[in-house]
Amino acid sequence: MSRVADIQAGTASTNEAAFADYVADRTIACVAPGPISDDEHELIRQHDLIYIVAGHTSHHRIRPDIVFLNRHGINRLMKGRQQYDGYDWIVTKSAPHDLPNARKARYGNNVNLNQVPIVLEDLAHFQPADVNVYGADLYYAGPGASYLDVYDNRPVERQYRGIISHRPTLQHEYLRRIWQQTGWLGRSDRLRQVLEMDTDDYYRRLRSKWVPTAVGVAA
Numbered sequence: 001m002s003r004v005a006d007i008q009a010g011t012a013s014t015n016e017a018a019f020a021d022y023v024a025d026r027t028i029a030c031v032a033p034g035p036i037s038d039d040e041h042e043l044i045r046q047h048d049l050i051y052i053v054a055g056h057t058s059h060h061r062i063r064p065d066i067v068f069l070n071r072h073g074i075n076r077l078m079k080g081r082q083q084y085d086g087y088d089w090i091v092t093k094s095a096p097h098d099l100p101n102a103r104k105a106r107y108g109n110n111v112n113l114n115q116v117p118i119v120l121e122d123l124a125h126f127q128p129a130d131v132n133v134y135g136a137d138l139y140y141a142g143p144g145a146s147y148l149d150v151y152d153n154r155p156v157e158r159q160y161r162g163i164i165s166h167r168p169t170l171q172h173e174y175l176r177r178i179w180q181q182t183g184w185l186g187r188s189d190r191l192r193q194v195l196e197m198d199t200d201d202y203y204r205r206l207r208s209k210w211v212p213t214a215v216g217v218a219a
Contacts, residue, residue, distance in 0.1 A: 015102070015103040016103065019089060019091075019103055019126070020126045020127070022088065022089065023049065023123065023126050023127070023128045024126065024127050024128065025127065025128070025129045026048035026049050026128055026129055027046075027047040027048045027049070027128065027129050027130045027131075027132075028047055028048065028049045028050075028051050028066075028123065028128050028130070028131045028132070029043070029044040029046075029047035029049070029050050029051065029132055029133075029134060030051045030053050030116065030119055030120070030131060030132065030133045030134070030136075031044060031050060031051065031052050031053060031060055031062055031064070031133075031134050031135050032053045032054060032115070032116055032133060032134065032135040032136035033053075033054040033135060033136075033147060033148055033151035033152070034135040034136050034137065034141070034145075034146055034147055034148065035135065035141075035145060035148060036060055036134050036135045040134045040135075041060075041062075043132070043134070043187050044062065044134055047132070048129075049065045049066060050062055050063070050064045050065050050066070051064060051065065051066040051067075051068065051119065052064035052066070052067050052068065053068045053115050053116055053119050053133075053136070054068070054070075054115065054151065060135065060148075064087060065087065065088045065089070066087065066088060066089045066090075066091060067087050067089070067090050067091070068090075068091045068092070068093075068105070068115055068118070068119050069090060069091070069092045069093065070093045070115060071093060071094060074092055074093075074094065087101070088101065089101050089102070089103070090102040090103075091103060091104075091105050091119070091122065092104050092105065093105060093115075093118060105118050105119065105121075105122035106121070106122050106125050107121040107122055108121065108174075111170060111174075112165075112166055112167065112170070113166075113170070113171065113174060114166050114171050116133060116136045116171075116175070117171050117174040117175050117178070120133070120175065120178045120184070121174065121178060124178055124181070124182055130184055130186065130187075131182070131184040131185070132184065132185055132186070132187045132188040133185060133188045133191045134188065134190075135148075136190075136191055137190040137191050137193075137194050138168060138171055138172055138175070138191070138194050138202070138206070139163050139168065139206060139210070140190075140194045140202070140205065140206060140209070141190070141209075142209035142210060143156045143159070143160075143209070143210060146159070147159070156210070160210045160211070163210070168202075168203060168206060169199050169202075169203050172194070172195070172199045172202050172203070173199055175191070175195055176195045176199070179192070179195050
């Protein structure tokens with residue numbers, strides 16, 4: 001799961017080696033587009049690097065060092081690159097479009113992963129000192145508490161259909177594996193508490209919060 005051997009052997013791409021050097025031995029706060037408490041804002045500021053895990057960089061009014069772009073973010077990038085000027089690194093879900101400070105994330109792209117699992121799996125190829133996640137709990141907080149309205153203000157039914165289309169049990173299994181292998185997320189209370197559940201228990205509790213509210217969604 002590590003790119004360190006390739007980097008040490010000189011077989012990694014220039015961008016891979018530069019990114020590895022950039023994150024090495026540094027603490028990283030990954031900020032997703034869900035609500036963040038005042039206490040979590042303070043924890044985020046204590047990290048060496050801030051990594052925005054969504055196409056927009058202004059949801060939490062936090063200046064990132066690294067930005068992750070899905071296909072929607074890449075489309076915005078190509079229409080107006082200046083939106084992403086000034087960040088140290090841009091990590092993309094697909095091709096990095098030859099930008100000098102961009103690279104494609106390394107992850108199991110034969111599965112339909114959400115952004116947070118992609119980012120954590122990619123970072124696990126390198127050697128940051130610690131990684132924590134804020135603004136994400138695999139939707140466990142339920143309707144009205146899983147997204148910022150500026151990011152997703154769809155009706156609850158449509159939100160839940162989007163969640164289950166990405167197979168939340170798969171996302172849970174991926175993140176649980178990464179958490180167990182790396183020992184990260186020590187300061188990510190919300191997400192870590194979800195990963196402490198087994199996957200079946202997580203899914204049962206998730207449905208109990210979303211399905212009664214998401215009218216029209218099959219039980």
